[in-house]
Amino acid sequence: MSDFQQPLPLETIKEKYRRYMLPNYSPANVAFYFGQGELLYDTENKQYIDFLSGISVTNLGHGEADIVEAIREQAERILHSSNLFYNQEQALLAEALIQHSFPGRVFFCNSGTEANEAAFKLARSHGQKRKGGASEFAVLENSFHGRTMASMSLTAQSKVQSGFGPLLEGIHRIVPNDKEGLEKLFEERGPSLCGMIIELIQGEAGIRPLDLAFVKLVRELCTEHAVLLIVDEIQTGFGRTGKLFCYEHAGILPDAMTLAKALANGLPMGALVVALGHEELLTGGMHGSTFGGNHLVARVAYETLRIIVGRDLISHANALSEYFFRRLRLIQAELPELIKEVRGLGLHIGVELSRPGKEIVGACLTQGLVLNCTAEKVLRIMPPLNLSLENADTGLSILERVFKDQPT
Ligand SMILES: Cc1ncc(COP(=O)(O)O)c(C=O)c1O
Known part of the structure; x- marks a missing residue:
């Protein structure tokens, strides 16, 4: 037994x-x-x-019966082959994610923090390729973006960071909903900023939704100063907030969106969705993952999305x-x-x-x-x-x- x-x-x-x-x-x-x-x-x-x-x-x-069946059927056929080869499950999942979000391209990884790490590299690449080496980030006070080194550095909570310094440099914290503070930061540091990351509802900080007017200003300033706006939908994604993605409530489009948690209904998976126009920032060999989007997790994520939307x-x-x-x-x-x-x-x-x-x-x-x-x-x-x-x-x-x- x-x-x-x-x-x-x-x-x-x-x-x-x-x-x-x-x-x-x-x-x-x-x-x-x-x-x-x-x-x-x-x-x-x-x-x-x-x-x-x-x-x-x-x-x-x-x-859930269809998820159990997808896992069983997929496990019998193939679990993993690596990103050295094409994989039909990943291709169909990427297509479905784009059809249900915004025109773009997807990268798959294994967790929320990894999705954010990929987004930070995307923003750094944007800074290097298009903004004369801009490398700094704007973040919101009390945000949570994960526990690996860069995600922890961009998490604006001292209790998460304490004991692990030195952190990444050039990270500026803004008080959520403080429009003046936001404008001042962009005025002073705009040319040095490559990215800004926000949770539209700050989850670990105590379920604190941002004001819509503040979110709209974030979008405007990021566009004006060519700063990549990364929306962390790791906790809010896949119907949790009453829309498939929370940015739909705010009426904005991100430059990049990070996903994990509910993506594969319990199998470990993360994703970075990059809006069209930024896809050349991460090209051949610049980023990768051994497991990311393997046959099993991609199949289950596909099935999960199909069920959420279809039912x-x-x-x-x-x-x-x-x-x-x-x-x-x-x-x-x-x-x-x-x-x-x-x-x-x-x-x-x-x-x-x-x-x-x-x-x-x-x-x-x-x-x-x-x-x-x-x-x-x-x-x-x-x-x-x-x-x-x-x-x-x-x-x-x-x-x-x-x-x-x-x-x-
Ligand atoms: C908004 C947000 N971003 C990132 C993360 C990190 O995700 P993971 O624990 O999968 O690395 C979390 C986890 O709670 C989260 O809520």
Whole structure:
């Protein structure tokens, strides 16, 4: 019998973590063994409702029949051959991504941080080839773009960076929505800037949407000063915010967009989509990846996109979103001391508390609801797009009970 046909006791798993794994994570006291739709089951077969989707990854939930079949069929045929050869799955996926975003070209990699690294190289190449060596970047305070060296340097959060200096130089931080600060930076450093990266809703900073007027000004200034505008859609992409991509809400087009998380519904994959006109910035040999877009992940990403679009899951997610916001705001009205704000777009929802949210997350887990807390005080709710109304209701009732059990 294989080691995986039966769940191991949680204590055995924890002991192996202690003995064999780097202690860089602090997992909650649960190991999931099985998932179906929006339901998760731990090693003791306790059931949970998933309001987190593995941090906005499993947008189609767990065990989706067409995804399982695509994995099985693809695994039997071919998993990997490398980017030394053409690959039909990658070709069809690139075509589908472009058809559903903007005219451009795609590069595939394996994670969000890698997609951003590729985007930063694109911007540096733009600076070298077209702007006399411009190499600096503009970023937004509290942004999160990943944990590899360049992505970490362009992440404007000291807690992510601390202990790993020196960071990349020439990175300028602007306070989100500060139009004057933005104009001043472009006036002073415009000729030296090669790129600017933004999240349209700052996820790790606590689900903080940017003002549309600010986003439009970012677009205008980037165009005026020939600065590549990179929109990081790693957390917001694939229907999470009620549109396929969040830039659609803002009515702008990026020069480059980075994707990962939900792209392959749980298989590790990232992508950089580059608008037409910039594709010659990364040519033969300038960038690459061994695994990027291999047959398996590309097939699953293709299937994921087909399902989101073909089943109109975004309309379903928008209807659910209304229900979540209505109920959460009713709860807020009853508990104004505890709940400061309910915000977000689509099923990318933040509930800002007046105190740290860790205990609430723990109490929800004990009662069978999975969510998390970011920026210390913001509960993050990101259920699968195909969540049923029944489980939305049950999950929200658990959350309401936990809120009401909190000491005042
Ligand atoms: C907006 C954003 N960018 C980049 C990343 C990094 O992605 P990954 O963890 O796949 O490297 C994340 C991850 O949370 C993210 O939310």
